Amino acid sequence: MNFPQLLSIIGTIPLFSMRTFFPAFLTALFFAHPEWFPGVENIEGVAEQGTFLAQHWLVILLGVLSILEFVADKNTDVRQFLREAEPYMKPISYLLIQFFIMSENSEEVLEQINWAGFNPLLILAVIGSGAVYFLSRLRKKFLDFLNDIDADDNLFIGKIISLIEDSLIIFGFILLIWTGIFMIILYAILIGIFLLLRKLNEKRLEKEKNICPNCGAKVYPFAIRCQQCGHQQPAIFDIGIIGNRKSNLISDIRKHEFKLLSQRRCPSCATKSKIRSPFQKCSACNTEFFENPTINEFIRYQDKKFQLVFVLSFVIGLLPIIGFVITAGITGISLLSPYRFYISESGNFISKILIRFVTILLFILGVGAGFIASPLYCLIRYTIIKNQFKIITKTFESPVKVISSKINELKAKGSEKE
Numbered sequence: 001m002n003f004p005q006l007l008s009i010i011g012t013i014p015l016f017s018m019r020t021f022f023p024a025f026l027t028a029l030f031f032a033h034p035e036w037f038p039g040v041e042n043i044e045g046v047a048e049q050g051t052f053l054a055q056h057w058l059v060i061l062l063g064v065l066s067i068l069e070f071v072a073d074k075n076t077d078v079r080q081f082l083r084e085a086e087p088y089m090k091p092i093s094y095l096l097i098q099f100f101i102m103s104e105n106s107e108e109v110l111e112q113i114n115w116a117g118f119n120p121l122l123i124l125a126v127i128g129s130g131a132v133y134f135l136s137r138l139r140k141k142f143l144d145f146l147n148d149i150d151a152d153d154n155l156f157i158g159k160i161i162s163l164i165e166d167s168l169i170i171f172g173f174i175l176l177i178w179t180g181i182f183m184i185i186l187y188a189i190l191i192g193i194f195l196l197l198r199k200l201n202e203k204r205l206e207k208e209k210n211i212c213p214n215c216g217a218k219v220y221p222f223a224i225r226c227q228q229c230g231h232q233q234p235a236i237f238d239i240g241i242i243g244n245r246k247s248n249l250i251s252d253i254r255k256h257e258f259k260l261l262s263q264r265r266c267p268s269c270a271t272k273s274k275i276r277s278p279f280q281k282c283s284a285c286n287t288e289f290f291e292n293p294t295i296n297e298f299i300r301y302q303d304k305k306f307q308l309v310f311v312l313s314f315v316i317g318l319l320p321i322i323g324f325v326i327t328a329g330i331t332g333i334s335l336l337s338p339y340r341f342y343i344s345e346s347g348n349f350i351s352k353i354l355i356r357f358v359t360i361l362l363f364i365l366g367v368g369a370g371f372i373a374s375p376l377y378c379l380i381r382y383t384i385i386k387n388q389f390k391i392i393t394k395t396f397e398s399p400v401k402v403i404s405s406k407i408n409e410l411k412a413k414g415s416e417k418e
Contacts, residue, residue, distance in 0.1 A: 014191065
C-alpha cells in the first residue's frame, strides 16, 4: 500500500462520475505505457511485471468501449438510455479498477513513479465508489433538468457538455499525475462550489414561494390554487420557459394553465410531475391533468403558437445557416417540448432515424435557402410530434377519415338543399 494508490482512489472519483469506461481506459493505458504520459519518468518493463491493468487485451477492450461510449454520448436518444444506467455502472467500473490498482504488482509499478500520496485501504475504495454514485446522481439530475428544456439537443447544450466532460477527463487525468494532491483539492473545491450553487438555488426557489392567505401553506409563485385547501391565490406570477418565476403577474388564467401544462406542471397548483403521460393526477392536489383545460384545447393552444413560429421562421430563415439553427431551437423549446413531456422516451427508432435524416437534409438546404428549409423543418417536426401526442391521447384521426367525413357532410348539406 502506498500514497499513489490513495491518490488514485480519491483523484479518479470525479473522472468516473462523468464517464464509465474512458477513465478506466486511461488508467489501464497508464499502467501499460506510463512513458506515454507527460511528466512521468520512463519506466522499463512495466507491462512485464504482471499487473493485470497492463494487459494489452484489457487496454484494447477498454479503448473500444471508450470509443463506443464517446460516440453514444453524442447521440441524443442513446444518451437518454445511458443516463439511466450510468449511476450504477460507474461505481462498479470504478471499484473494479481500484481493486486491481491495490494489487501488489500494481503497487510495485506505482512506487517507481514520481507521484506523492498516502496508503489507501480497501474500505476507502468502497467509500469512493459511493462517492462516484453520489456525483453520478447529481450529474444525472442536472442533465435531466437540461433535457426538460431541450430534449432534442437543438441548442447543442448536451453535445457541448459532453465535449467538455471528455476534455476534463483527459486533462484531469494528466493533471492528477502532474500535481497529485493539489488536483484532488481542486476537484473538492469545484464539487463544493457546485453543491453550494445547488443549495442556494433550492433556497431561492423556496423563498420565491407564496403563503396561501387561507391556510398558510407554501405554494409555488405561479400556482393558481393552493395544493392543500384549493383557495385561488390573489397574486399569480408568470412562469418562464425553464420553470423560473417571472417578475410580472398574469392577466389571463386560461393561458397560464396552458403554460403550466406545457411544462408538465399541474394546471392548478403548478407542482412538477415526473410521469411522462397525459393521463395522470397531480401528486399534491389530486387535480387531473387535461380535465380542464381539455386535450383538444391544449392542442389548439399549441396550434396558435405553431402559426406564429411558422411565420417567424420565414423571416429568420433569411439568415444563412444560423437562421435554421435558431428556428430549430425555437421549434424544439416552444412547440415540441410541451408535447414531448407526455410522450414516452423510447419512441420509434426508425422514425427517429428518419427525423434526423430529414433534419440533415433541411440543414444543408438551409445553407442557401433557409427561408424554405426553416419553415419546412418547423412544419414537419410539429406535425409529427402533434400526431404522436394525438395517438397516445386517442384523439388522432387519419387524413382519410377526416376527408371522408368532410365529403359526407357536403353530401348531407346538398341533400338538404334539394
